[in-house]
Amino acid sequence: MSDDSATSDRAGRRDVLAEAAAELVLREGLGTMGLRGLARRLGTSDRMLIYYFGSKDTLVTGVLARIGEKLSVLLQAYSAGPPVSPGAFLSQVLMLGRDPVVMPFMRVWTDVIARAAAGEAPYDMVAKKVVADWTAWIGTRLIPDPDRPCPPAALLSIVEGVTLLEMACPGSTTEAGPWLAEALMRADGRVG
Amino acid sequence: MSDDSATSDRAGRRDVLAEAAAELVLREGLGTMGLRGLARRLGTSDRMLIYYFGSKDTLVTGVLARIGEKLSVLLQAYSAGPPVSPGAFLSQVLMLGRDPVVMPFMRVWTDVIARAAAGEAPYDMVAKKVVADWTAWIGTRLIPDPDRPCPPAALLSIVEGVTLLEMACPGSTTEAGPWLAEALMRADGRVG
């Protein structure tokens, strides 16, 4: 019950498992989320995963929520600067997406959204929150433009599209990212 | 025993099944590609699908190839005009993607690419060809720009991203598409 023994009670053990699963998913992707395989990699059993999480769906949503928290901590560092134009933002985010620390998060989120697009539960629910969080964050990072307000979903679409294509056909988007960022920056400078 | 004849009953029946399956997938998505469910909707049995196609993978690739042929016929009509700028092209394609006839194709291809991104066979192989075909077609539709050649994958990324986000969170991209097209068109007009 004391803080140093927080890992000995049930909630603590569940937390440890969720954390380990989150690290595993970031490392190896969502394809590892079968109960038996996941349990084996975590050094436990499917029986115990159900025991601690109740169902696979709550396990998945819990692990993804934890991954979301990790990412939001990471993004704090990038939210410190001043708001920027859509083109500059896209350039920053595409650069950020190639950071080896951030890349696993992009891949997991894109995978979540892809599964949601296929109608797979519980990813469809998670995806709604992920998209909402991303658009909110993007909104705070953009210079407000009363003439042509940039919908955050526009930039999110580009990031998701580039990430998806890169996952499906590695190397196919090496030129696409920089060109898009530069094109939007050209558009930034073009006044109505 | 002359089944090497071009119009053998067996090849014909397989063709009929592939065509019906293609129509079904366009109508209801790739989620309907389980052998038993697919067979039931086609008025036959899983036993017969394996009999005519040999395996599910060849069935899937055959059906997707047929869908690709259908789309390329559709796109012929849009390949008649002169090449355009990236912004104009994006505007046209995003409009095209809302055409009720073309939309099912976009959804299927995006689903294929999403499954490929997850490493699912045989979609990973199909996706490579789909991406190659799309980039080739986009390449023929763009005005060559010696200064800033637009990588076709850039426009494909946007189209895939918008489609994916729209499938996962319907309505989330209603403003994104037009804004992106207009931004790229602004960039088109910006020289140097």
Add this chain to the structure above:
DNA sequence: CGTGTAGTGTAGCACTCGCTTCATGGAAGG
């Protein structure tokens, strides 16, 4: 007629999936 052969229905195999049931070990508490 008999013999083959192409098409098809029925049942089933071997596997994976999420999840449950049962039994046990072992520590906490009286």
Add this chain to the structure above:
DNA sequence: CCTTCCATGAAGCGAGTGCTACACTACACG
């Protein structure tokens, strides 16, 4: 010591998957 209850392993359930073995019909050909 005995009881009680939490954590865990072993096995299994029911439904799903792609795919196969077998039997049967209908037709072709000698």
